[in-house]
Amino acid sequence: MTRDRTFPTLNALRAIGAIMVVLTHSAFNTGRINQGWSGAVLARFDFGVTLFFILSGFLLSRPWFLAAALEEHRPSTGHYLWKRALRILPLYWVVVVVALLLDPVNDDADAVDWVTNLTFTQLYTHGLLPSSLTQMWSLCTEVAFYLVLPLLCVALIGRPGRGLRLRRVVVGAIGISVLGVAWQVYVAQIPGSEGHYAQWLPGYLPWFMVGVVFAAVSASLTARPRDHVLDRLAADLTGCWILAAAVFAIACTPLAGPRLLLIPGAWEAGSKVVLYTVTGAFFVLPLVFGPERDGLVRNRLSTAVPAWLGDISYGIFAIHMLVLNLVFSVLDLEVFTGHFATVVALTLTITVALASLSFYLFEKPILRAKNVGRFARMEPPDLEPEPEQTPEIAP
Template sequence: MTCSGMRNRRIDLLRGISILLVLLHHFNIAYRLDDTFLSRVFGWETVRAVARNGNYGVTMFFVISGYLITANVIRRWSEPGHVDVRAFYGLRIARIVPCLLLLLAVVNALAMAGIAIFQNHSPDGAPVSFWLVNLASLTFWMNVLIGAHGWTNYALGVLWSLSVEEVFYLSFPLLCLAFRREAWLVAFWLACIVVGPIYRFFHQGDEGGYLYAYFACFDAIATGCCVALLARRFVWRGRAQSVSAWLTAAGITFVYLSCPIRESNVFGVTVMAFGTAVLLLAAHDHPAGPTIRRASASTVLEGFGRLSYELYLFHLIVLGLLRTIFSPSGVAGDEKLALLVGYLLLSAWLSASIARIYAEPLNRIVRQWLVPRRSRSGSECYERNQPDVEHPQSRIVNGLSDRS
């Protein structure tokens, strides 16, 4: 069975839900859905509640990322303290950098072509050069730049979450080797979990602090790391698993819908992170299966989950072009829903094309350059969130993060 043939579909589903929340959030910012059929049927308050908290989708991504990174380190090297630093960084570069470079090339080209929405803006009144934006993107401090100057570049602003993840993972293998003992590593991650809500509490009113700062987000990634270690020792099956998963899903749905993230972020992020962790525990021992090619809501969401990294990076290019062609001020009513469908379809098509034609081939090439041969086996499973399958009937151990 090939690596791409078997996946943990529950984790794909979680990732699909997460990325869809982000996509809906950004679309609603551009084309407010208050006068559409959805608002007439369900009410604007309901539609707004679904669309306003896309950043909680990123929180879910962070947890899934930490879980899958740690689970694959365990799968590959048996213990975090045995991690091969060169292989770890090589796998991260192979997965992250090709798409990042393509995104920068496309956005820079569109800006130089004179398309206003892709050029830099100055929300705080201080102009920021493309050199600085590109540097922040490549060296993973876009979140710091946004905190200082606002959302300077429309399409590149999404790189704030990649900055958070990659700074966390820059230290990940070094901490594994430094601590050696799993207990010390867990203690460090628990400290991150405690610091997160405290940091957010002291940065209320500062969006760059409570949403985008490293210490405002590390707790979600650390939660995922801890749950991957817990999953090795915790076997959870049967009715209790199912009931707990459904109750957890209901709980985080309530938190998501109840109030805006600017009001609930202090402990809301923690609740969303812990809830996602419970759902990952429920999914951990779930048998993986082949991708089923049939039309259903869950299958569509799983497809979005498989493309979540590419979708996250490139969806604002699609939305930015739509905003350029169809000015939000000139679109009203159910025309917005038609644009929403087109936006989702075009984003999915673009992301699938990039993954198939560009990202996956380059991923394999870069791994051959950077990853030692002894660590290369199964690395595509590691980087694409796919399981390492010993036998079609064997227990599945899942594989790694995509961005947020």
């Protein structure tokens, strides 16, 4: 039997990404992002989306690469899509309905707004995204990735029965990443009123490809354990995170574009994607390779509280803009007028409470249907997972 890894710290990584998104939106709405170096850092906490995309690329593509490495049947695409739908759609639809019905800014929402937002197609129309749903652009992009992932994995793996060829995967992922950066450089020159091109999937493929390459290498090491350079690098978590912090610091400068919602220059847009890609790679690397629980950081990230926050992270992401706007309304605050500490404390507290209720009373019961009938999962016969299973990843 081949014994697989469990990646016990990745749930915590989801929580980190979700909290970063809440912090950056709170900082933007209060105007905190314009205040000194700390504002510059908070403005770049949209890096939480990078973590979501890398984790999705890693955990969702890994079953395909593992099946290829073990020379087993490919995973069921039907099961994969069904499970993604159960995880994403119910809460998303509830949040969309609540936002369009109850947020007064959305009183003029028409049938097109309803249809596009319910079908993840709002990025492919002109105009601003609805209030309380502006963060959903990244989920639209993620859903697009979900749909192309099976075809992408088949293309990177090649003909069945030839095992997993890492060189093919790495070269293919690099080529896709280069095209993704080129997309961002090009569309940055298109006026924002013409569409949301800079938020479409192609521009963020470099982030997903980090996860895809990590998944392929990880699957190869599971099927054929050996010494690998990524395991050696990952053993030094401190060194990896120092490098990640250094690159992130560069991303906090004007090199990665303006802090506000202004159209970046072509090279600013490309630089931001590249800098976030490198930062994300070094940040995630020691949590998917090297020792799984060795050291203070890995052990802490594997404990109950980070795992719980990871479980509810999708709810945190989906609900927080509704809560943030509610906090501004109840406190009678104007945007860009300060009160960051108060706003973020209330937003996080209320959002975490609502996300917990949502996960345990709504989302988790729905997920029990993931192995119903024809959608039942088929495990590779030669793979014996550890008792702790790989966590679900959603933005």
